[in-house]
Amino acid sequence: MHWSTDRRGFLKTAGASLAAAAALPRFAWAAEGTTLRLRVMSDFQVLDPFGIIGELDDIIPRCTNVTLVRLGDMREGNQWRPWAAEKIEWLDDTRLAFTLRDGLKWTGDFGPVTAADVKFSFERIAGSDSAWAYQFEKLKEVEVIDDRNGVIHLTEPFAPFLIIALPYYGGHIVSQKAVEAAGGSYTTEIPAQCGPYLFDTWEQNQKVTLKANPDWTGEKPAFERVEFYIVTDDQAAQLAYEADAYDFTRVAVGAAAQLKGAMPDGAALIEAPGTRYAWLTINMNAEPLKDIRVRQAIQHAYDGQAVLDGAYDGLVARSTGVVPPTSGYARAQNLIARDVEKAKALLAEAGSEALELNLYALTDGTSQTIAQIIQANLAEAGITINIQPVEDAAYWALGDKTAGESYKSVELVLMNFAGGIDPTENLVWFRPDQIGIYNWSFFDNAEFEGLYQASTTEQDTEKRRAMFNKMEDLMEQSGGFIFICFEPYLALHDADLVPVILADGHPDPVAFRKA
Amino acid sequence: MSFVVDPALPARRGIGRALLADPMGLAGLVIVVTFVAMALLAPWIAPYDPIALDVKAKFLTPSAAHWAGTDHLGRDLLSRIIWGARLALGIAITSVGIAGVIGLVLGLVAGYGPRWLDSGLVLVFDSLSSLPMIFFALAVITVLGPGTLTLILVIVLVSFPAYARLIRTQTLTLAGADYILAERAMGARPGRIIFRHLLPNVVGPLVILICMDIPVVIMLEAGLSYLNLGVKPPSPSWGNILAEGYTSLRQAPHVVIVAGVPLVLATLGFTFLGEGLRDVLDPRGAGRRWA
Numbered sequence: 001m002h003w004s005t006d007r008r009g010f011l012k013t014a015g016a017s018l019a020a021a022a023a024l025p026r027f028a029w030a031a032e033g034t035t036l037r038l039r040v041m042s043d044f045q046v047l048d049p050f051g052i053i054g055e056l057d058d059i060i061p062r063c064t065n066v067t068l069v070r071l072g073d074m075r076e077g078n079q080w081r082p083w084a085a086e087k088i089e090w091l092d093d094t095r096l097a098f099t100l101r102d103g104l105k106w107t108g109d110f111g112p113v114t115a116a117d118v119k120f121s122f123e124r125i126a127g128s129d130s131a132w133a134y135q136f137e138k139l140k141e142v143e144v145i146d147d148r149n150g151v152i153h154l155t156e157p158f159a160p161f162l163i164i165a166l167p168y169y170g171g172h173i174v175s176q177k178a179v180e181a182a183g184g185s186y187t188t189e190i191p192a193q194c195g196p197y198l199f200d201t202w203e204q205n206q207k208v209t210l211k212a213n214p215d216w217t218g219e220k221p222a223f224e225r226v227e228f229y230i231v232t233d234d235q236a237a238q239l240a241y242e243a244d245a246y247d248f249t250r251v252a253v254g255a256a257a258q259l260k261g262a263m264p265d266g267a268a269l270i271e272a273p274g275t276r277y278a279w280l281t282i283n284m285n286a287e288p289l290k291d292i293r294v295r296q297a298i299q300h301a302y303d304g305q306a307v308l309d310g311a312y313d314g315l316v317a318r319s320t321g322v323v324p325p326t327s328g329y330a331r332a333q334n335l336i337a338r339d340v341e342k343a344k345a346l347l348a349e350a351g352s353e354a355l356e357l358n359l360y361a362l363t364d365g366t367s368q369t370i371a372q373i374i375q376a377n378l379a380e381a382g383i384t385i386n387i388q389p390v391e392d393a394a395y396w397a398l399g400d401k402t403a404g405e406s407y408k409s410v411e412l413v414l415m416n417f418a419g420g421i422d423p424t425e426n427l428v429w430f431r432p433d434q435i436g437i438y439n440w441s442f443f444d445n446a447e448f449e450g451l452y453q454a455s456t457t458e459q460d461t462e463k464r465r466a467m468f469n470k471m472e473d474l475m476e477q478s479g480g481f482i483f484i485c486f487e488p489y490l491a492l493h494d495a496d497l498v499p500v501i502l503a504d505g506h507p508d509p510v511a512f513r514k515a
Numbered sequence: 516m517s518f519v520v521d522p523a524l525p526a527r528r529g530i531g532r533a534l535l536a537d538p539m540g541l542a543g544l545v546i547v548v549t550f551v552a553m554a555l556l557a558p559w560i561a562p563y564d565p566i567a568l569d570v571k572a573k574f575l576t577p578s579a580a581h582w583a584g585t586d587h588l589g590r591d592l593l594s595r596i597i598w599g600a601r602l603a604l605g606i607a608i609t610s611v612g613i614a615g616v617i618g619l620v621l622g623l624v625a626g627y628g629p630r631w632l633d634s635g636l637v638l639v640f641d642s643l644s645s646l647p648m649i650f651f652a653l654a655v656i657t658v659l660g661p662g663t664l665t666l667i668l669v670i671v672l673v674s675f676p677a678y679a680r681l682i683r684t685q686t687l688t689l690a691g692a693d694y695i696l697a698e699r700a701m702g703a704r705p706g707r708i709i710f711r712h713l714l715p716n717v718v719g720p721l722v723i724l725i726c727m728d729i730p731v732v733i734m735l736e737a738g739l740s741y742l743n744l745g746v747k748p749p750s751p752s753w754g755n756i757l758a759e760g761y762t763s764l765r766q767a768p769h770v771v772i773v774a775g776v777p778l779v780l781a782t783l784g785f786t787f788l789g790e791g792l793r794d795v796l797d798p799r800g801a802g803r804r805w806a
Binding site: 233234235238252254255257258306309310363365368369371372373375376386387388389 | 566567568570571573587588589660661743747748749759761762763764765766
């Protein structure tokens with residue numbers, strides 16, 4: 001048989017073949033090399049579970065490290081399931097026994113994941129100055145039975161331990177040998193990994209890539225690679241999504257109406273009650289704010305409805321605290337209502353009529369919109385607000401005592417935190433020991449602390465609700481807080497993708513599936 | 516009383532007439548005068564308070580009530596644009612004005628002063644000029660914090676070396692001219708030579724350069740404000756309006772358009788005017804046009 005072709009013929013044939021291949025639905029994923037592309041808002045800073053801070057800091061360890069249990073999608077009730085643990089069960093109220101799955105192996109010849117690693121991972125955080133020490137506050141010790149078996153001992157009964165401590169943040173297991181060899185902690189280079197993915201490449205402030213771990217013996221993830229694209233701006237992120245730059249992105253609340261009217265082809269919208277709570281921090285340690293009448297004047301001058309209408313398109317209601325309404329433990333209402341005349345009177349009484357304050361807010365559109373509305377609200381009472389837009393990294397240093405003395409004098413800060421499942425996970429940040437860490441209001445209340453401790457062991461739902469409500473009353477009465485809302489969760493994703501969003505509002509790439 | 520007739524002075528006669536005869540220069544003049552009038556009359560011609568919020572009325576499209584529509588906080592965009600002109604021109608004219616005066620003085624001193632002083636000043640001019648403008652601006656803003664005064668300081672610092680170098684070069688050229696040498700030979704004091712002969716002859720090119728720089732400064736202010744590094748909210752800087760409009764580009768494209776049009780027009784206006792002035796004041800250009 002004689003077969004011949006020329007350059008034009010070859011190109012025609014090749015072009016037709018590629019077009020046909022691309023048209024096959026099953027090849028759509030193959031065309032992207034089974035890569036999952038996610039947009040995140042900011043770069044990571046620390047990957048050591050001891051010191052992780054935000055979004056990507058926690059998402060990467062979800063892929064490169066294991067936890068004893070893993071949570072399901074927040075929209076499906078945050079159901080937990082064993083993950084690194086083959087079996088995990090309460091022996092009694094204070095003893096939790098676990099058996100690690102066989103075949104979990106660290107990279108870099110650090111051997112298998114052992115119960116000793118679990119002990120090391122948890123006990124290094126418990127009682128430390130890590131932000132995640134609260135997760136292990138009730139931890140007495142981890143008893144190592146053998147390589148794969150151990151028992152977690154608690155100081156007192158604490159039923160939420162399993163969902164608070166184990167699934168994320170400080171619950172990620174690290175290799176004792178590798179971490180000790182690295183000097184006891186690490187930042188951006190994980191000394192030993194054991195997860196469905198391995199850290200592959202990092203283009204600072206641009207992109208992070210993970211690749212499948214060939215030694216992973218657990219359930220295979222649906223994608224060979226995961227790429228995180230760092231795009232701070234929501235508008236740019238949405239445009240890039242529509243240009244097929246990635247498969248999943250959160251979008252701004254303000255985009256909801258437009259998206260519902262005209263969804264991009266092949267996209268689906270997630271719209272769910274969020275667990276991320278927003279509030280205004282009023283630092284009662286800052287000189288102009290030491291007088292409670294001044295703080296209360298700010299609370300009275302605040303127009304909650306204007307913020308909701310202006311920044312959230314009226315999609316959410318005003319929050320009454322940091323406990324989400326979906327938990328069943330939220331307060332019925334705030335104590336302080338808008339009253340500009342009262343605000344003026346309080347300022348006059350305090351001798352602070354010509355008050356001028358700095359309000360720090362992140363540079364994203366929603367934060368800046370809220371800041372400007374607050375600026376206008378407070379101007380009605382005679383308070384001049386200077387808005388100070390701050391980039392992500394500088395923002396988190398504002399209230400950090402390790403970053404200098406400025407945490408003592410920062411005045412107003414617009415804040416929002418990823419929430420948890422149990423109300424204690426949201427209230428923990430306002431305890432006295434969090435001053436200079438995440439309690440930027442300098443809120444230091446012994447009754448609050450007592451109620452917090454009691455709420456962790458109280459089993460009765462009604463009693464717990466009363467405790468949480470009282471704690472939020474104390475927060476508001478201190479003048480250190482103005483509760484704004486629980487931000488709605490909005491995300492765009494390819495319709496042929498099944499995303500999994502954890503309770504903190506961040507995705508779990510390992511659990512993403514193809515539809 | 517003048518000892519010697521300055522040969523450059525007669526060329527300056529008829530500048531206004533020449534500028535009006537140039538369509539591009541005329542267009543630039545009209546645009547610039549319009550913006551200046553808008554800036555000066557802002558309190559009287561702006562239909563609304565530019566920072567008054569009405570969140571229920573956000574993203575209104577242009578209508579009889581709001582000729583340019585409203586922004587994401589329900590603020591009247593026309594009022595913000597009008598007040599924005601005051602801010603943009605105020606910053607631009609103030610900063611290049613200060614930079615121009617500094618450049619003029621230092622340029623004359625360098626060009627007509629002793630050699631050692633000239634060398635020192637040139638070193639300063641070159642050092643400042645070698646800094647990339649945007650990075651230098653970002654560094655200064657990082658240290659001092661964003662704000663209008665910081666912005667003016669940044670623009671002054673990045674602009675004056677170019678003006679000073681221009682004036683120095685002009686001064687060096689003129690200082691060797693016959694009529695200046697004649698003045699010196701007849702015992703004229705340096706002050707007289709500088710103010711009577713050098714200054715009038717070097718100011719023309721400086722005015723052109725400043726005029727050409729104003730749109731650059733307007734864009735720099737808008738750019739830095741867009742990045743949250745310039746004028747602080749709620750001041751109606753065109754850059755702020757653009758940045759806020761950008762976050763709602765899909766919902767309300769009119770915000771970005773409304774903020775973009777004056778920026779483009781002001782840039783064009785000052786550029787046209789600067790080019791018109793250059794054609795008029797540049798001796799070579801003058802020769803061409805007035806032949």
